[in-house]
Amino acid sequence: MQRLIPYRRDLKERARELRKNMTLAELTLWDKIRRKATGAEFHRQVPLLDYIVDFYCHEIGLAIELDGVIHDNQVMQDGLRQGRLEEKGVHFLRFTNEEVFKNIDAVLIAIEDSVQECL
Template sequence: MQRLIPYRRDLKVRAQELRKNMTLAELALWDKIRRKSLGVEFHRQVPLLDYIVDFYCHEIGLAIEIDGSIHDNQVMQDGIRQGRLEEKGVHFLRFKNEEVFEEIDAVLTAIEDKIQESL
């Protein structure tokens, strides 16, 4: 079931910029989840409400966030943002950069488990 979640139109340009300048961790994960390689389609840097999530699957309402060191100082803001999106039915998975680089198989297993749970 696809959920249409409104977003601020001005975020579209910012999302395009973020797609062109993905972090190394985002690129590493994108390489593994693109082209429906896990059975569902993910999109990069997707505007939802007043935010942009790193990866989003409309089909199951799953957002994946890759948290670099910048997120260490904005835990509260991330929690508020995630809570607002969860109120709209979005499910979240969060991984640290280090997990993507050092434990990619575990990250993919967690994503696959969440996909199966959501289908």
């Protein structure tokens, strides 16, 4: 079942820019989850409501966010954003950039487990 969540149209161009300029952590994870490698089809930099999530699977409503050091100072904003999206039925996984770099296997297992739970 595809979950369609409305988004601000002006975010489309920003999402396109973010896809062209992904962080090293995003590129590393994308290389491992693209082409249904986890059992679900994820898309990069997806606008949802007033936000852009790093990776999103429309079919199961699962978002993956990678948090760099900038997120250390915006815990409250991230929580509000996540709460608004969860109200729309979005499930979230959050990983730090460090987790992606140092323990990608554990990150992939967590993603695969969540995909199975959401199916």
